[in-house]
Amino acid sequence: MSFRLRPQESTEQGLRRLAIRELRAARKELRSTTPPRDEAIHEARKSVKKVRAILQLIDADDGAGLSDSEDQLQGVNRRLSRLRDADAMMSILEKLRSESPRLVSKRTFMRARRRLSSHKHAVIAAAERKRVWTKAGRDLRKLRQATKRWRPAHRGFDVLAPGIRFTHQRGRKAMVRARKGQRAADFHEWRKEIKVLWYDLRLIEECDRSVRRDIAALHRAETFLGDDHNVVVLCAELSKDASICDGPLDLSRLRLAAERYQCALRRKAIGSIERIYKRQSRTYVKHIKRVWKAWHVPGG
Secondary structure, rough: OOOOOOOOOHHHHHHHHHHHHHHHHHOOOOOOOOOOHHHHHHHHHHHHHHHHHHHHHHHHHHOEEOOOOOHHHHHHHHHHHHHHHHHHHHHHHHHHHOOOOOOOHHHHHHHHHHHHHHHHHHHHHHHHHHOHHHHHHOOOOOHHHHHOOEEEEOHHHHHHHHHHHHHHHHHHHHHHHHHHHHHHHHHHHHHHHHHHHHHHHHHHHHHHHHHHHHHHHHHHHHHHHHHHHHHHHHHHHHHOOOOOOOHHHHHHHHHHHHHHHHHHHHHHHHHHHHHHHOOOOOHHHHHHHHHHHHHOOOOO
């Protein structure tokens, strides 16, 4: 399903249409099986993040009727994040060994896999006991009803402009912090801003080739930094059990493999989108507005 506004519809109608569709899709994914499949959880989280991006645009425009919708969306995302992290750690371990096959011994790799598999099963069992799927589904249904009250303060591109400018500004500052400090937490915060801008631009993807080029670059960078974060989560989990590694040397090799991979991922992320964040935020939004006006049907 495309996450795009239509040239002939009003911005308010389009944002509400997409929010309702994504909330319905998320609920459907979580109800598909019990427990939901890994892919279903992943798709549900993506839908929730899309709706959060819409909500943030309306909020930046001083919109009305948002009430506690943001808190509810955060609550749903928190419930699902541990489940997604458990699956992501399994995937990133495979990538890490592929990147540095000689640094991580087969014995350590197999022990780590068993540890992560056990952790994943424990997380799923805990989610079932806490009725996570039921609670998330209930909140998603309430949120879908609440979208009827969401009202932007302006019309057309003026609904989107404050949010895009604000997100771009935050992303510029986050990039500077991350490059200067090289801290995992700073790269993770930058990734969040990249992802929001990515969703914002996807709404108007059909406007112009330059918008689609930026969307592709942001997606690449977000993917690189997503793997970077998954490495951090993986190392934190594995550090809880020293018996996974065959002594201090093996542990050092595992950490070295992780650091090498992270450095490469961060370089790629910066290289992908540095040009986007070098531009002043107001100048960037002016360009987006210009191509929007050439694409959007007047009166919509």
